[in-house]
Amino acid sequence: MDNLEMEIKNLIAEIIEKDPNEITLQAKFFEDLGVDSMMALEIMAAIEKKYKISIPEEKLAQMTTLADTITVAKEYLVNKEVTNA
Amino acid sequence: MLNIEEIQAILPQRFPFLMIDRVIELEPGKKVVAIKNVSINEQFFNGHFPGSPVMPGVLIVEAMAQASIVLFFASKDLAKDKKMAYYLGSVKVRFLHPVLPGDQLKITVEPLKMLSNIGIVNVSAEVAGKEVAKGEISLSAKEIS
Numbered sequence: 001m002d003n004l005e006m007e008i009k010n011l012i013a014e015i016i017e018k019d020p021n022e023i024t025l026q027a028k029f030f031e032d033l034g035v036d037s038m039m040a041l042e043i044m045a046a047i048e049k050k051y052k053i054s055i056p057e058e059k060l061a062q063m064t065t066l067a068d069t070i071t072v073a074k075e076y077l078v079n080k081e082v083t084n085a
Numbered sequence: 086m087l088n089i090e091e092i093q094a095i096l097p098q099r100f101p102f103l104m105i106d107r108v109i110e111l112e113p114g115k116k117v118v119a120i121k122n123v124s125i126n127e128q129f130f131n132g133h134f135p136g137s138p139v140m141p142g143v144l145i146v147e148a149m150a151q152a153s154i155v156l157f158f159a160s161k162d163l164a165k166d167k168k169m170a171y172y173l174g175s176v177k178v179r180f181l182h183p184v185l186p187g188d189q190l191k192i193t194v195e196p197l198k199m200l201s202n203i204g205i206v207n208v209s210a211e212v213a214g215k216e217v218a219k220g221e222i223s224l225s226a227k228e229i230s
Contacts, residue, residue, distance in 0.1 A: 038174035038203050038223050045198040045205050057200055 004077075008070055011050060015042050025067040047073050053080050087111060087155070095158045096151055097169070101128055104148035105155070105192065113159040117194045119152040125186035140184035145218050146176055149208040152192045153224055157204055168230040178208065178220030188212045202226050 001009075005025075013020040016029075016039050029035035035043075044060055047053070047069070053076040063069045087095075087108035096103065110118035123140055130138040154171050184190060190210050197205045203225040210218040 036174075038172075038225055041198060041200060041203050041205060042175065042223055048198070060200070 004073070005066070005070055007050070008047065008073060009066055011046050012043055012066065012069070015039055015046060023066050026065055029064050043069065051077055051080075053077060092155065095155055097171070098151060102147070104144060104151050108152075108155055109191075111155070111159055113156075114199070115195065117152050117156040117159070119148070119155065119192045119194075121148045121190040121192065123184060123186060123188045123190060127186075130186065138186050140188075140190075142178070142180045142218070145180070145184060145190065145210055146178055146222070148190060149178070149192055149194065149210060149218075149220075150222060150224060152194045153204070153206050153208065153222060154226075156194050156196065156206065157199070157224070157226055167228050170227050170229045172225045172227070174203070174223040174225060176220065176222045178218055178222070180218045182212070182215060182217040184210075184212060184217055190217070197221065 009020050009023050012023055016033060016035055018033060023033065027033055029040065040060060040063065044055055044063065048055055051073065053073070055072060055076050059072050063072055089106060092105060092108060093099075093103070096105075098104070105119040105121050107120045108117060109120055110116065125138060127140075129141060129144065133139060133141050150173050190212060193209045193211075195207045197207055199205070203223070205221060205223040208220055208222055209216060
């Protein structure tokens with residue numbers, strides 16, 4: 001497990017109040033983990049804050065598992081590095 | 086600025102649960118500043134606490150949440166003839182100083198993240214320039230009829 005995966009997993013665990021071990025890469029936020037739309041938005045906002053990135057609204061619908069969330073986060077982290085370069 | 090009639094046109098809450106008296110600043114989508122005048126006649130002071138009146142922190146949160154609804158409403162331009170229900174999703178607020186009878190609470194709300202029907206906002210309350218509570222709350226709105 002890389003750093004980013006662990007960080008995002010822990011961040012989600014804190015917001016949804018679950019054990020990080022329950023948040024596997026493929027566990028579905030809504031069906032398996034009891035995440036609601038407000039928690040999903042909080043997850044998005046927390047990632048934005050932690051990594052100082054901005055993720056557009058429409059990406060929220062794609063963030064339904066830890067794996068998908070990491071993919072979205074990576075996309076904007078890469079953009080950020082490009083912008084900074 | 087919104088007077089109490091305009092506030093009541095937005096907020097569904099009524100006595101004894103309408104926790105803001107006036108909106109003194111409103112920038113749709115950006116910021117709202119609301120006032121709550123705290124009087125010894127508030128009925129919660131009867132029990133909180135006898136002989137030592139302190140405004141309950143949860144009611145400061147309620148005032149913050151109501152100011153947030155105003156921000157939400159103004160930002161999203163939800164039609165006034167729709168009946169809306171508002172839900173508080175999470176509250177992370179730190180209380181810094183007690184709020185006492187005679188205090189005027191000045192509540193400032195600014196959005197952190199706001200979508201069409203859910204939002205996370207930064208909230209802060211001050212009395213005479215001193216911050217008494219601050220934090221972050223999330224809320225959602227739903228049309229019910």
